[in-house]
Each structure stands twice: as structure tokens, then as C-alpha cells.
Amino acid sequence: MKTLVVGLGNPILTDDGVGIYIVRALEARCRRDDVTFAEASVGGLRLLDVIAGYERVVLVDAIQTCDGKPGDIHRLHPNDLRASLHSGSTHDLSLTGALALGRGLGMVLPDNEAIVIIAIEVEDVLTFGETVTPAVAATIPCAVEAVLADLETGEP
Amino acid sequence: MRKISIDPITRLEGHGKIEIFLDEEGNVANAYLVVPELRGFEKFAEGRPVEEMPRITPRICGVCPEAHHMASAKACDAVYHVEVPPTGRKLREILYSAFYVADHTVHFYILGAPDFVLGPDAPPAERNILGLIHKVGLEIGGEVIRCRGMGMDIVGMLGGKTIHPVGALPGGVSKAINEEERAQIEAWGHELVGFGQFGLQLFHDVVLENKAYVDMILSDAYTTPMYYMGLVDERNLVNFYDGKVRVVDPEGNEFVKYAPDEYLDVIAEHVEPWTYLKFPYLKKVGWKGFVTGRDSGVYQATPLSRLNAADGMATPRAQEAYEHFYETMGGKPVHSTLATHWARLIEILYAAERIVELATDPEITDPHVRNIPTETPDEGIGIVEAPRGTLTHHYVTDERGIVQKCNLIVGTTNNYAPISISIKKAAQAMIKKGQVISEGLLDRVEMAFRSYDPCLGCATHTLPGQMPLEVLVRDGEGNVVERLTQFVE
Numbered sequence: 001m002k003t004l005v006v007g008l009g010n011p012i013l014t015d016d017g018v019g020i021y022i023v024r025a026l027e028a029r030c031r032r033d034d035v036t037f038a039e040a041s042v043g044g045l046r047l048l049d050v051i052a053g054y055e056r057v058v059l060v061d062a063i064q065t066c067d068g069k070p071g072d073i074h075r076l077h078p079n080d081l082r083a084s085l086h087s088g089s090t091h092d093l094s095l096t097g098a099l100a101l102g103r104g105l106g107m108v109l110p111d112n113e114a115i116v117i118i119a120i121e122v123e124d125v126l127t128f129g130e131t132v133t134p135a136v137a138a139t140i141p142c143a144v145e146a147v148l149a150d151l152e153t154g155e156p
Numbered sequence: 157m158r159k160i161s162i163d164p165i166t167r168l169e170g171h172g173k174i175e176i177f178l179d180e181e182g183n184v185a186n187a188y189l190v191v192p193e194l195r196g197f198e199k200f201a202e203g204r205p206v207e208e209m210p211r212i213t214p215r216i217c218g219v220c221p222e223a224h225h226m227a228s229a230k231a232c233d234a235v236y237h238v239e240v241p242p243t244g245r246k247l248r249e250i251l252y253s254a255f256y257v258a259d260h261t262v263h264f265y266i267l268g269a270p271d272f273v274l275g276p277d278a279p280p281a282e283r284n285i286l287g288l289i290h291k292v293g294l295e296i297g298g299e300v301i302r303c304r305g306m307g308m309d310i311v312g313m314l315g316g317k318t319i320h321p322v323g324a325l326p327g328g329v330s331k332a333i334n335e336e337e338r339a340q341i342e343a344w345g346h347e348l349v350g351f352g353q354f355g356l357q358l359f360h361d362v363v364l365e366n367k368a369y370v371d372m373i374l375s376d377a378y379t380t381p382m383y384y385m386g387l388v389d390e391r392n393l394v395n396f397y398d399g400k401v402r403v404v405d406p407e408g409n410e411f412v413k414y415a416p417d418e419y420l421d422v423i424a425e426h427v428e429p430w431t432y433l434k435f436p437y438l439k440k441v442g443w444k445g446f447v448t449g450r451d452s453g454v455y456q457a458t459p460l461s462r463l464n465a466a467d468g469m470a471t472p473r474a475q476e477a478y479e480h481f482y483e484t485m486g487g488k489p490v491h492s493t494l495a496t497h498w499a500r501l502i503e504i505l506y507a508a509e510r511i512v513e514l515a516t517d518p519e520i521t522d523p524h525v526r527n528i529p530t531e532t533p534d535e536g537i538g539i540v541e542a543p544r545g546t547l548t549h550h551y552v553t554d555e556r557g558i559v560q561k562c563n564l565i566v567g568t569t570n571n572y573a574p575i576s577i578s579i580k581k582a583a584q585a586m587i588k589k590g591q592v593i594s595e596g597l598l599d600r601v602e603m604a605f606r607s608y609d610p611c612l613g614c615a616t617h618t619l620p621g622q623m624p625l626e627v628l629v630r631d632g633e634g635n636v637v638e639r640l641t642q643f644v645e
């Protein structure tokens with residue numbers, strides 16, 4: 001299955017870069033012709049451009065939820081999101097919105113069921129910095145294994 | 157004092173929040189937009205080679221990386237005292253114009269237009285891009301996405317990357333274009349001009365032909381006279397990439413025109429205890445609080461203010477649209493916040509025409525696109541018009557070009573005070589003597605700040621064009637007496 005794994009986030013905003021670091025680690029571990037790795041710091045329509053044409057997409061990103069502890073790993077589908085990660089902004093569409101729009105216009109996009117979001121609960125996304133906080137750093141290897149397992153079983 | 161909070165429930169990367177304070181009589185006393193501030197960029201930049209800044213600063217913002225790239229490259233040119241060759245400069249401007257088309261298109265069609273085309277009183281669940289496409293047709297929706305894509309393709313062609321361009325370097329750009337690329341840009345440019353004209357026609361047919369919308373645009377709730385800022389060329393015509401910053405007063409007379417390296421003489425920043433954000437204002441007028449008018453140093457930097465601060469547009473079709481705009485709105489300057497959407501469409505047409513102009517310039521395929529810096533670096537300031545307002549980058553380096561100091565005034569920052577004032581005015585129309593007109597309050601307040609297209613560096617959206625908002629009306633003891641929500645489960 002033509003699969004894209006996208007690390008989302010901003011690598012100069014402390015924990016916000018966690019998705020990108022995970023995808024870099026994955027890329028070093030997984031060499032398969034049917035899996036492509038990418039990094040993006042955008043959401044909405046710009047993200048749509050990135051994922052168009054793939055049958056299955058894994059998005060790896062930072063998240064902050066009300067009761068989450070830094071380092072928690074959430075496994076979500078677009079339907080689980082009221083507002084989506086970095087894909088939401090006052091300027092652009094949310095992930096679910098962008099997907100609905102793209103499909104409405106006939107773009108080739110994976111079904112919501114074929115999009116999985118691995119979201120890492122983070123602590124600080126407002127301070128400029130190139131390293132993640134300790135709890136988030138400790139969870140990166142677990143997240144890498146989780147995505148590798150998904151890719152092996154072919155489960156979206 | 158009662159307090160009304162309009163607070164997005166979903167907190168992700170931080171959140172924007174609106175606080176409305178009522179006075180003893182139950183009327184709106186003050187309203188503020190509170191947004192999370194990213195911290196520590198100056199420190200982050202210190203100690204880095206200045207030529208890295210055009211690649212680092214686009215990461216500040218996922219919405220307008222191109223604007224930071226360009227302001228940063230221009231600041232680097234100044235740091236190294238290097239002149240960009242004419243073709244390098246023109247290629248930068250093509251990239252920047254293409255970015256404008258794409259960025260303004262997203263704002264107008266996806267965020268702004270649903271309010272108008274479907275109407276502010278349409279059910280919120282329909283008032284979004286999908287509802288818009290349902291109403292205007294799939295074909296037009298496809299055209300919007302296709303034309304935005306063309307803009308981004310030009311950015312990718314000239315910038316090396318679509319998302320975080322790297323093409324501009326101190327002294328010019330990294331790569332010239334060949335005839336084939338030039339012809340492609342020209343062809344796309346012509347299509348974008350047609351698209352720009354289509355947008356203005358749509359606005360005319362759907363908004364201007366509808367008395368209720370025109371009345372709303374002209375209503376007092378959305379009218380805030382203030383100082384207006386925008387970059388202009390040597391003929392005082394709107395320019396996004398280069399020139400001097402011109403500020404006009406609320407009557408439209410030139411108040412000041414300054415070169416980038418004079419910005420600290422003109423702009424100062426006010427600090428409030430309740431937020432990290434700084435509020436820029438005109439130094440010579442002074443900070444008088446969250447009020448507008450001639451005696452208040454509050455200014456705005458938006459598509460509307462750029463048109464107000466200039467004497468016209470540098471391309472023919474955009475100039476026609478500019479004249480029509482002021483004739484219809486009853487002369488210059490225009491003070492109606494909602495007219496910003498119309499101004500944005502005029503800017504799309506200008507940007508598209510400018511792409512064609514530059515792509516047909518005889519020297520555009522000249523291979524000499526960069527002068528290698530030879531001077532000792534020290535200090536430089538670069539200014540461009542970001543879609544959301546005048547963007548200033550200021551770097552000080554040591555003699556090796558290592559950043560010692562860095563100061564940025566980003567687009568939306570210019571508008572924090574005007575946004576708060578606009579929200580206050582919109583809320584005043586909906587809240588009188590303690591009576592909250594709950595129906596439409598959230599929509600009207602949201603419309604007031606949406607026209608500024610604020611870049612909050614945070615996630616406040618759920619479904620297309622819909623913002624989760626919660627309004628809490630509190631009595632003097634802080635008890636919630638009323639709760640209004642939209643898109644909150």
C-alpha cells in the first residue's frame with residue numbers, strides 16, 4: 001500500500017518538533033519501497049498538497065490535551081479530532097476540513113480510516129529551542145516502535 | 157464589573173481568547189484579544205550566522221513563511237551592504253507576488269467569503285468553504301484550489317521549496333530562470349489575472365448587490381477611523397516587496413513616510429500587564445490606550461490600510477478596481493473593517509498583474525541574479541508587506557556576521573490594538589445595558605477580527621472556517637450567569 005509518513009511540527013519550537021524527530025528516526029530504521037517519509041510544518045491546504053495521491057497516511061505530531069501528561073502517545077483518526085494538531089489555524093483549514101474539501105473537489109486522498117495520527121503529548125510549544133523536554137524525549141523510542149508496528153501489520 | 161470570555165475550548169498549540177469586560181451599567185467597557193506569544197526568538201537567533209536567518213525565520217510561522225524569508229533576506233542585504241542585481245530583485249518579487257495570490261486566496265475564499273456569500277445569519281454548520289462550494293458550484297471551488305496551487309507552484313519554482321523557500325540569499329537569489337520557466341510563469345500569471353478579476357466580480361455580484369451586506373459593511377459597528385500604514389513605491393503606489401513605509405492619518409493625509417532604517421524613530425511598542433504581547437504605536441502621536449482617531453497612536457497594517465496609505469495601484473486593472481472601491485465606499489480613506497476583504501481581492505489582482513509584468517520583463521532571464529557580498533557585515537533592517545501587515549526584521553551582527561541582536565515586528569502585531577478595538581465595537585452593538593443579544597454575538601465578533609486575518613501562531617479552528625468559541629457571562633462575583641457556544645461539544 002502506498003504509504004506516507006509525515007512528521008508535522010516546528011523543529012525550532014522545543015517540543016513542537018517531536019513529530020519531525022520521530023519521523024527522522026523511523027526513516028533510519030525502515031527501508032521499504034512502498035513507504036515514503038516527509039517533514040512538514042504546515043496544516044490545512046498546504047498539508048493536503050503533501051498527502052494527495054497516497055493510499056495510507058501516518059501523521060506524527062505534537063498535541064496538548066486537557067488531561068494529558070507529557071510523553072503520552074495518542075493514536076487517533078481524523079474523525080477523533082475536533083480540532084487538529086497544527087492543522088488548525090485561524091488562517092487555514094483544519095485537517096478534517098481540508099480533507100473534506102479535497103475530496104469534494106475530486107482530489108485523490110486516503111479515506112479517513114486510512115489516516116492515522118500518532119500524537120505525542122507535549123509540554124512546551126511556545127519557546128524557541130531545538131531540543132525537546134525530557135519526558136517527550138523519553139517517549140520518542142516508544143513512538144518509533146508503535147509506528148513501525150503499524151507499518152508492519154499494514155494496519156492504518 | 158462583569159466579564160465575558162470568548163474562549164476556544166480546544167487548546168492545542170495555545171489558543172486565542174476574547175475577553176469582554178462590562179461596566180457597572182452592563183455596557184461593554186473593554187474588549188481584548190489575548191493570544192499566546194512565542195518566546196525567546198531573539199535569544200534563539202543570537203550567535204547564529206546571519207545568512208542562516210532567511211532559512212530560520214520562515215519557521216516562525218506556518219502561515220506566512222515566504223514573508224519572513226523575504227524580510228530576512230532584505231535585512232541580510234542591508235547587513236552586508238550589498239545591492240541585489242535587478243533580475244534577482246525581480247525574481248524575488250515574482251515569488252512574493254505569487255505567495256500573495258495564494259495566501260489571500262485562502263483567506264478570502266475559505267475564511268472570509270463564507271460569511272458573505274452564505275450570509276452572516278446562515279446556520280454556522282453551512283457557513284464554511286463546503287457550504288460555499290455547494291452554493292457557488294464545484295467548478296468554482298476547483299478553480300480556487302487550482303489557482304492557489306499555481307501561486308504555490310511559482311513559489312516552489314523560484315524558492316526551491318514550496319513550503320519553506322530557500323531561494324533568496326544575501327545579495328540576490330540562488331538561481332536564475334530559463335525561457336521555459338519564464339513562459340510557464342507568464343502563462344500562470346495570465347490565468348491568475350483572470351482569477352483575480354473573477355474574485356472582484358463575485359464580490360460585486362454577491363456582496364455589493366445585496367443591500368443588507370453593504371449596510372453591514374458601512375455600519376458603525378465595523379467602522380474604526382485610525383492611522384493606516386503600508387509600503388509604497390517612489391510614486392506612492394502600493395508595493396509588497398520594497399519601498400518606503402507610508403502612514404496616513406484618519407483623514408487620509410500623509411503623516412510620515414520612512415525608510416526601513418528609520419523605523420525606530422517612528423514606531424514604539426506599548427506593554428500591558430495582562431499579556432506578553434507588545435502593542436506597536438506611532439511614537440510621535442503617543443499611546444493613549446485602546447482608542448482610535450487622530451490623537452491615538454494606534455495604526456493598522458492590513459490590505460485596507462495599504463490601499464488607504466497609497467495613492468493607487470501600479471497595475472492597470474488593479475488601479476481600476478482601486479478607483480471603483482473608493483467611489484463605492486464614498487472616498488478615501490475607508491474606515492470600514494469589513495471592506496478589508498474587498499481590499500484583499502484588489503491586492504490579488506495587483507499581485508497577478510505584477511507576475512505577468514515581471515515575467516515579461518526583457519531582463520528576467522538574465523543569469524546575473526546575485527552579487528556576492530564583500531563588505532564587512534554590521535547592521536541591517538529589511539521591511540516587506542506581509543499579507544497581514546508590515547513586517548520588519550532588524551539584525552545586528554559582529555564583523556564575522558554572527559547575530560548579536562535581533563528584533564522583529566511581525567504583521568499581526570501591528571494590528572493587535574486595532575483588532576481589540578474592532579472587537580469592542582462589534583460587541584457594543586450586541587450588548588446593551590447588560591442585555592446580551594446572544595443570537596449572532598459570536599458571529600459578529602468573529603467577523604470583526606477575521607477581516608484582519610490574524611496569525612495567532614496557534615490552533616483555534618475545528619471544521620472549515622469554524623472557530624470553537626465559548627462565551628461566559630459572569631456577574632460581579634465571577635459566577636457564570638450565561639453561556640454561549642459555537643462548535644463546542
